Amino acid sequence: MTQITTAMVKELREQTGAGMMDVKSALTEADGNMEEATKILRKKGLAAASKKAGRVTSEGAVVAASEGNVGVLVEVNCETDFVARTDAFREFANAVAKVIAGSKANTVEELNNDPWPGGGTVGEKTKEVIASIKENITIRRFARFVAPEGGAIASYIHAGGKIGVMVEIVSEEGIRGERANELAKEVAMHVAAAEPRFLRREDVTEKDLDAEREIAREQAAKSGKPENIIEKMVTGKMEKFYGEACLLEQPYIRDDKSTVAQYVAKQAKEHGCKYVVTRFTRFKLGEGIEKRGDDFAAEVASYMK
Numbered sequence: 282m283t284q285i286t287t288a289m290v291k292e293l294r295e296q297t298g299a300g301m302m303d304v305k306s307a308l309t310e311a312d313g314n315m316e317e318a319t320k321i322l323r324k325k326g327l328a329a330a331s332k333k334a335g336r337v338t339s340e341g342a343v344v345a346a347s348e349g350n351v352g353v354l355v356e357v358n359c360e361t362d363f364v365a366r367t368d369a370f371r372e373f374a375n376a377v378a379k380v381i382a383g384s385k386a387n388t389v390e391e392l393n394n395d396p397w398p399g400g401g402t403v404g405e406k407t408k409e410v411i412a413s414i415k416e417n418i419t420i421r422r423f424a425r426f427v428a429p430e431g432g433a434i435a436s437y438i439h440a441g442g443k444i445g446v447m448v449e450i451v452s453e454e455g456i457r458g459e460r461a462n463e464l465a466k467e468v469a470m471h472v473a474a475a476e477p478r479f480l481r482r483e484d485v486t487e488k489d490l491d492a493e494r495e496i497a498r499e500q501a502a503k504s505g506k507p508e509n510i511i512e513k514m515v516t517g518k519m520e521k522f523y524g525e526a527c528l529l530e531q532p533y534i535r536d537d538k539s540t541v542a543q544y545v546a547k548q549a550k551e552h553g554c555k556y557v558v559t560r561f562t563r564f565k566l567g568e569g570i571e572k573r574g575d576d577f578a579a580e581v582a583s584y585m586k
Contacts (some may be wrong), residue, residue, distance in 0.1 A: 282427050283313030297322050299412070300405035311554040312383045338419045339567040340365045342442030346378035352434035353381045355423035355446040356564045360416040365442070373410050373418070374442075377403070381423050389420050432559070433458075435465030439473045448561045450545075454554040464548050465554060470534070471541060472563050477528035480560060485526065528561060 285308045293304045293315060299322050338358035342365055346353045357374040364370050380403060385563040386392040393404030401409075403420070410417050424447060428434045432451045439445070450461055479485050497518035501511045523531045529542040536544065541558070549556040577582035 285309055285313060287565060289313065293318055293322075302401055302405070303409075303467075326447070334357055338417050338421075339425055339570040341418075341421075341566060342371065342374050342444060343373075343445030343564045344374045345380050345436035345438055345445060346375065347434065347436070347448060347557060348379070348382045350428040350432065350434070351382050352426045352428070352436060352447050352449070353378045353423065354445050354562050354564060355381055356421045356445070356566060358419045358421050358570070359414070364414055364416050366412070369410070369414055370418070373406075377420055380426055384425075385515065389422065392420065392423070409585065410498075422564065424564075425532050426560065426562075432481070433461035433465045435462050435469050437466060437469035437473055443566045444473050445564045446470075446561065448472060449559045450519055450557050451557050452549075452554045453557065460548075460552050461556070464545065467535075468528075468545070468558060469561070470543065471531070472561050474534050475528075475531050476531065476563065477531055477561075478526045480527065480558065481529050482523045482527050485523070490519075493519060497522075 285305060285439060289308055290301060290304050293299070296315075297304065297319060299307075301384045302486045303322065304318070304493045307318040307321040308315075310321055314474075337359055337435070340362045341356065341358035342361060343354065343356045345355075355378045357370075357377055359365050359370055375397070380395060380397065381392065383513050384395050386391060386395055393402060393407070395403050397403050397406040407418055407420065425436050426447060426449050428449055429451060431454065432449055434447065436445065448467040450468065452461060478489075488545070494515060497515045498511070500518070501514035504511070504514065524532070524540075526553060530538065531541050533539050533541050533544040538548070545558060546557050
């Protein structure tokens, strides 16, 4: 019987995109014959992943998971909304979120090398799901928060996964309970609706500040007013920018007479502690991805052929 070498497994994996264990099994069954092993993989539908790897994935879902003091938000993409709504895709996306919760990975590349429950790696499991679902699937991005003592993490998923938000709130008194979780959830819902770019004005980058000032100055200059008045107009426009872009300065969605910071402070007073919103992440599905312009009906027809 032919000895199956690491080089043989590597070569067949690169050719087919199938998982390592599937490749090794096929080579063993084919007694080392690469061509026969490829046929075996194709018959099982495991050699399809590599052919789909370059196809655009702008649909999918943003999902969340939590374990103890760990919260996770992850965007998993596929090609069509039809597949995004299937149980198989949703189960995979939720399983990925749970893996991330127990992982130390900081990037998708690192995550793909993490073990998958039941065997193999995350990357190999992704290829198996691609072969099964017959669409390209990618784990696009994720965030993982580990709350400190006295911290609460809450997530909010909107429109079935079109938008996902995760918020962390910390109490200086170390109070961590249901009320803190509820407050974090309320702030997460606000973030989903109001789309803040920064937590506080101190987080705004110099690049963003310069760009906003330039726009504000050009707009103010059109008024033809004296320079000292223009400076006041620029200052006013910058304050408006902070109120729109910074979470803590935005009008709270349930009470626009209060800012988010004021709402949090009010809740803290009622709960007998002091809350601090420490960070948030907001993912919008397919954000920044150029959607494909081909005809989905034509693609379905091609599958039928």
